[in-house]
Amino acid sequence: MDAIILQILNGLDKGSAYALIALGLTLIFGTLGVVNFAHGALFMIGAFCAVTLSRILSISRTYVDETQKDFLGRPLEVKVPYAHDIFGPEMGAAIIDWAVPLSILFAIPVMIAVGVIMERGLIKHFYKRPHADQILVTFGLAIVLQEIIKYYYGANPIPTPAPAAFKGSFDFGAVIGFDANTIIYPYWRLVYFAFAAVIIGAVFAFLQFTTFGMVVRAGMADRETVGLLGINIDKRFTMMFGLAAAVAGLAGVMYAPINSPNYHMGMDFLVLSFVVVVVGGMGSLPGAVLAGFLLGILESFASMKEVINILPGINQIIIYLVAIIILLTRPRGLMGRKGVMEE
Amino acid sequence: MLGLGKKDTTLVLLVACLTMLAPFLLNPFPEGSAMAQFNAGYPDLMQRFVIFGIFAIGFNILFGLTGYLSFGHAAFLGIGSYAAVWMFKLLSMNVIPAILLAVVMSGLFALLIGFISLRRSGIYFSILTLAFAQMMFALAYSVLTPITGGETGLQLAPDDPRVLDTATSASGNIPVPGLFGMEMRDTAKLELGSWVFTFNVGYYFSAIVMLISFYLAIRIFRSPFGMMLRAVKSNQQRVNYTGLNARPYTLAAFVISGMYAGLAGGLMASMDPLAGAERMFWTASGEVVLMTILGGAGTLIGPVLGAGMIKYMENIISKINSDILHSWFAFLPDGLEDFMVAIVYPFIGKGWHLTLGIIFMLVVIFLPGGLVEGGQRIARLFRRKKQAKGDDASKAKQPAE
Numbered sequence: 024m025d026a027i028i029l030q031i032l033n034g035l036d037k038g039s040a041y042a043l044i045a046l047g048l049t050l051i052f053g054t055l056g057v058v059n060f061a062h063g064a065l066f067m068i069g070a071f072c073a074v075t076l077s078r079i080l081s082i083s084r085t086y087v088d089e090t091q092k093d094f095l096g097r098p099l100e101v102k103v104p105y106a107h108d109i110f111g112p113e114m115g116a117a118i119i120d121w122a123v124p125l126s127i128l129f130a131i132p133v134m135i136a137v138g139v140i141m142e143r144g145l146i147k148h149f150y151k152r153p154h155a156d157q158i159l160v161t162f163g164l165a166i167v168l169q170e171i172i173k174y175y176y177g178a179n180p181i182p183t184p185a186p187a188a189f190k191g192s193f194d195f196g197a198v199i200g201f202d203a204n205t206i207i208y209p210y211w212r213l214v215y216f217a218f219a220a221v222i223i224g225a226v227f228a229f230l231q232f233t234t235f236g237m238v239v240r241a242g243m244a245d246r247e248t249v250g251l252l253g254i255n256i257d258k259r260f261t262m263m264f265g266l267a268a269a270v271a272g273l274a275g276v277m278y279a280p281i282n283s284p285n286y287h288m289g290m291d292f293l294v295l296s297f298v299v300v301v302v303g304g305m306g307s308l309p310g311a312v313l314a315g316f317l318l319g320i321l322e323s324f325a326s327m328k329e330v331i332n333i334l335p336g337i338n339q340i341i342i343y344l345v346a347i348i349i350l351l352t353r354p355r356g357l358m359g360r361k362g363v364m365e366e
Numbered sequence: 367m368l369g370l371g372k373k374d375t376t377l378v379l380l381v382a383c384l385t386m387l388a389p390f391l392l393n394p395f396p397e398g399s400a401m402a403q404f405n406a407g408y409p410d411l412m413q414r415f416v417i418f419g420i421f422a423i424g425f426n427i428l429f430g431l432t433g434y435l436s437f438g439h440a441a442f443l444g445i446g447s448y449a450a451v452w453m454f455k456l457l458s459m460n461v462i463p464a465i466l467l468a469v470v471m472s473g474l475f476a477l478l479i480g481f482i483s484l485r486r487s488g489i490y491f492s493i494l495t496l497a498f499a500q501m502m503f504a505l506a507y508s509v510l511t512p513i514t515g516g517e518t519g520l521q522l523a524p525d526d527p528r529v530l531d532t533a534t535s536a537s538g539n540i541p542v543p544g545l546f547g548m549e550m551r552d553t554a555k556l557e558l559g560s561w562v563f564t565f566n567v568g569y570y571f572s573a574i575v576m577l578i579s580f581y582l583a584i585r586i587f588r589s590p591f592g593m594m595l596r597a598v599k600s601n602q603q604r605v606n607y608t609g610l611n612a613r614p615y616t617l618a619a620f621v622i623s624g625m626y627a628g629l630a631g632g633l634m635a636s637m638d639p640l641a642g643a644e645r646m647f648w649t650a651s652g653e654v655v656l657m658t659i660l661g662g663a664g665t666l667i668g669p670v671l672g673a674g675m676i677k678y679m680e681n682i683i684s685k686i687n688s689d690i691l692h693s694w695f696a697f698l699p700d701g702l703e704d705f706m707v708a709i710v711y712p713f714i715g716k717g718w719h720l721t722l723g724i725i726f727m728l729v730v731i732f733l734p735g736g737l738v739e740g741g742q743r744i745a746r747l748f749r750r751k752k753q754a755k756g757d758d759a760s761k762a763k764q765p766a767e
Contacts, residue, residue, distance in 0.1 A: 058489050148731070154489055155435045159659055160730045162652065166723030174712050174720065294500060294648060301493050336509030343497040343504075350486060350494055 029206045030323045036212040036281060038319020039219030040066075043274035044296040045303060045311035046223060047267035053243045053306040054260045057146055058154055060161035063293025064168040065268045068137060069275025070284035071172055072130035074181050077122035080106050121186045123280055130276045131269050138268025142261050165290065173286040180283035185211040189280075211280050218277050222270060223312055229266075230308070239263055243306075298346040304359025314357055318342050374584050377666060381580055385573040388412055389563045396560035403690070404682055409553055409566035411681050415674045416569070416576040417633045422657040422669030423576075423583045424626020428619050429655070430664035431592060433599035434484070437492045437651050438499025441479075442472040442624040444506065444646030446631025448514055451641045455526040459541045461550065461571070465632040472628020473621055480620035484613060487602070499651055506643040519642030543636045545571060550636055568637045575633060576670075579626060584666055586622070595619050627654075656726050662736030671737050676722065683718040 044066055051059045083102040091099040107115035118125065145164065149157045184190075189210040230236035242249045242256040249256045275284075282288065299318055303310030324330065326338035337344075349356060370378065384391065393407030406412070425439050446468035453464035483494040506514040514520055522540045543550045550568035557563075586592050597605050598612045605612050635641050644650070653676070661672025691710055695703045713721045733740050 145731075152734075153433075155433065156730060156734060158435065158489070158492065159655070160727060162655075163723050163727035163730060166719060167727065170717060170720035170723055174717060290649070294496060297493050298497060301490065305489070336505055339504035339508050340501040343501040346497045347482065347494060350490060351482065354486060354490070 025201050025206050026327065028201075029208075030327060031320055032206065032208050032212075034320030034323035035216045035316065036319075037322060038316035039216050040274055040278055040292065040315075041296055041299045041319050042312045042315025043219055043222060044271055044292055045299040045315045046226060046308060047271040047274075048296055048300050049303070049306060049308050049311040050226075050263055050267040050270070052300070053308070054239060054263045055142070055146070055150065057149065057157050058161070059146070060158055060293065061141070061165040061168065062161075062267075062271055063289030063291075063296065064165040065134065065137065065271040065289070066275040066278075066292055067172065067284065067286065067289030068168065069130050069134060069272030070183075070279045070288060071176060071275075072133055072272060073123050073126040073183050073276045073279040074176065074284055076126040076129045077119070077183060080104065080119050080122050080125075084108075120188075123183060123185055123276065126276045126279075127273060130272045134269040134272030135265040137272075138265035139261055141268070142264040146264070165293070169286050169289065176286065178286060180285040182283045183279040185214075185280035189214055215277050215281065219274070222273060226266070226270060227308070235259065235262075295342060298342055300356075302346050302349045302356055304356030307356065307358040310356055310358030318345065321345065368581070370581075370584060371588070374588065374666075378577070378581055378584065381667070381670070382577055385416065385577060386570075388415070388569075388573070389565050393561060393563055397562045403685055406678055406681065407564060409551075409564055409569050411677065412566070412569045413572050413633075413637050414677045416572045417630050417637070418654070418657060418673035418677055419670040420572075420576050420579050420633065421627055421630035421654050422661065422673040423579055424623040424630070425654045426623075426658050426663060426665075426669040427583060427586060427595075427626065428623035429658055430669075431587070431595035431599060432616050432619050434487065434616060434620070435492045435655070436483075436495040436620075436623075437648060437655070438479075438495035438497075439623070439627050439654050440648070440650035441499035441502045441646045442476055442627035443631040443634070443650065444502070444641065444643065445472045445475050446628030447635040447641035447645055448506075448520055448631075449628070450632040450635035451520045451522070451639055452513075454522060454543060454635070454639050455528065457529055459528070459543050461543050461545050461632075461636040464543070464636060465575075465629060468628045468632025468635070469625045470628075472631065473625040476621045476624025476628075477617070480617050480624070484616050484620060496648055496651070499646060500648055503643055503646040503648070506646060514643060515641070516643070519640050521640045543639055572633050572637070575629065579629065580666075580670070587666060591615065591618070656722070658736075660726060660729055660736055662738030665736070665738040668736050668738040675737070679718060679722065683714055683721060684716065686714040688715075 044062060047065070048059060048062050051057055051062070081104050083104045085100055085102050087098045088101045089098050091101070093099045104115060104119060106118050109115065110118060141164070145160065146157075149160055192207040192209050193213060194207050230240055238249065238254055238256070239259055242254075242259065246256055275289075295318075296315075299314045300311055302318065303312070303314030321341055322338065325341040330337060353359075368375075389407050389412070391407075392412065393405045395402050395405055406415075421439075421443060425436070428439075429435055449468040449471040450461075450464035453467045457463055479495065479498045483491055483498065486494060507516060510516075524540055528541075545567070548567050550571065552567040554565045555562060556565065594605075594610075594615045598616055602612055631641075631645070634645075657672035657676050658669045659672070660675060661670065662668025688707060688711055691707045691714065692703065695706045698706060711717070713724075729736060733743075735742075
């Protein structure tokens with residue numbers, strides 16, 4: 024029993040990342056009808072927003088402290104981040120420590136800008152082109168974005184730690200009545216899951232309860248009619264692209280402490296996210312979220328020792344296997360709508 | 367000739383001439399000169415030109431004719447490589463059985479995968495093929511290690527059985543792949559003044575295989591079968607309404623293009639007898655898509671051009687470093703020189719993927735037909751100018767009606 028709970032928990036953080044990326048992909052697909060292969064790159068850019076902010080915060084000035092000596096007896100060179108000067112030593116240290124959560128504030132405008140520029144500058148011109156062209160141009164864009172990041176940040180993963188308050192693990196088993204230390208779970212992953220849940224809830228609430236969201240949903244259902252009613256639907260769809268980019272970016276920001284950002288992390292997630300979208304049903308937002316968590320949990324179950332002993336290698340292929348079975352038996356995916364990308 | 371129209375015959379002959387004379391054509395700069403780094407006439411690179419040419423020709427039969435965008439074609443390349451290496455290990459170092467097994471095995475896998483994937487079309491087909499390829503990559507990397515060699519890849523070993531051949535050569539080394547006594551790595555060098563031309567057995571073998579597969583591809587393009595595939599691309603519904611089942615045709619195209627990929631994989635293993643799982647990774651599948659699109663999908667010569675261009679860029683651009691750049695811009699004033707170097711630097715050396723991505727995007731945006739369409743547009747521009755002149759002249763002569 025405790026093993027099962029542990030696997031479900033393990034699946035949640037990966038599942039959250041899948042769900043967030045798939046949610047953004049589906050938003051773009053549902054509104055603009057574009058298959059965005061560059062979405063993984065947006066996730067990666069988000070993660071690098073966290074890297075950038077923590078680097079900016081720790082920019083330091085160096086001065087020579089005459090009172091302290093290093094081991095050779097020379098005056099010690101001390102590095103002091105400017106943040107300490109501006110906010111005072113304690114506050115400054117706290118800000119640097121909390122760089123990753125603070126990056127959320129930094130990443131939202133950056134990602135919305137990236138998304139809007141991408142849509143207005145490039146993707147706008149591809150609405151009327153075949154899906155193959157959309158896939159290809161966004162694939163090319165993904166390569167370019169990835170290489171630009173690689174040029175500036177190098178090819179190696181950059182460790183980006185979570186705030187010290189979230190280091191260590193949470194003894195989940197003790198809380199719900201199992202023996203201590205049977206189900207332990209890193210705090211940051213809990214934070215990630217909670218964060219993902221909040222974001223997903225916010226996106227759904229935005230679409231469901233605001234006028235803007237209502238118009239967007241109407242546009243998803245019938246773009247032409249909404250346009251005929253005198254609403255500038257293109258502008259709103261562009262905003263939705265920005266929103267989707269922000270969702271992917273935030274998923275990336277918070278994922279940075281779990282997996283040190285490197286330039287190809289987006290591509291690694293992208294393939295899986297596409298599978299998630301297809302399993303959930305193209306164009307279905309709840310489907311994307313459901314499938315994201317489902318596949319994340321399934322993957323972590325498949326990597327249990329007991330399962331691998333029976334079916335070696337199943338943990339590597341389970342997601343693809345599920346996708347193939349779903350596509351062949353339920354072509355529309357778990358919650359796909361009728362008439363959306365049937366062919 | 368050989369059942370080809372006049373235009374196609376010229377095309378085949380042209381390609382034949384180019385490939386046969388490649389060691390000369392690709393080495394236009396004398397050895398040791400500043401431009402020698404742009405020479406591409408060394409065996410390793412020339413082999414890659416033709417082998418990836420075969421891969422792209424095969425991919426084009428599927429994507430160019432039917433419009434089905436497979437994102438998992440590298441899987442067949444990998445299977446071909448593994449099959450060929452196993453043939454070297456078990457049977458003999460002759461490349462013919464190795465390549466035959468490579469083609470057959472990849473054909474079988476393509477039949478299975480195609481049968482399942484082709485139930486869906488459009489984006490779903492792309493994702494299904496991607497899923498299959500990633501699955502095979504993951505399996506080859508982990509569980510199937512006894513068959514695939516896992517992370518280290520599949521290599522020849524001195525204690526392989528090699529039923530029809532000696533396990534080790536006379537000198538006690540592992541023998542190298544060959545064709546009836548000729549070793550694939552045998553090269554002859556011809557020095558003419560300061561030029562050095564290299565002729566490699568492996569290259570010529572691959573080039574001949576490529577010419578044969580190019581010829582077959584043309585026959586497929588011109589056959590009723592090829593017309594049928596094009597019909598599927600332009601409107602599958604209409605094909606269905608005329609009472610034809612498109613599935614067998616697309617499946618045949620998928621299997622053929624899978625076999626081409628297997629052939630390329632087999633050749634790759636014949637040139638260098640090892641096979642690794644990274645050949646099946648999805649970026650490798652993306653690469654063949656890039657090649658085909660860059661050259662021109664649906665055209666005969668496009669994929670070969672695209673493959674050649676990407677492989678050339680990969681080799682040449684990634685070799686350039688900042689010293690070379692400085693020597694190029696040396697004629698400029700110092701400040702301007704540094705500025706130019708700083709601008710160009712991200713695109714060369716390790717940054718060649720960036721260049722590739724940008725070129726690819728530009729091609730997809732402005733030239734969906736690839737390099738071939740670009741060439742045609744330029745040709746049309748010239749022709750129109752000529753025609754315009756001709757029209758003026760003829761108008762003057764024609765009497766009013």
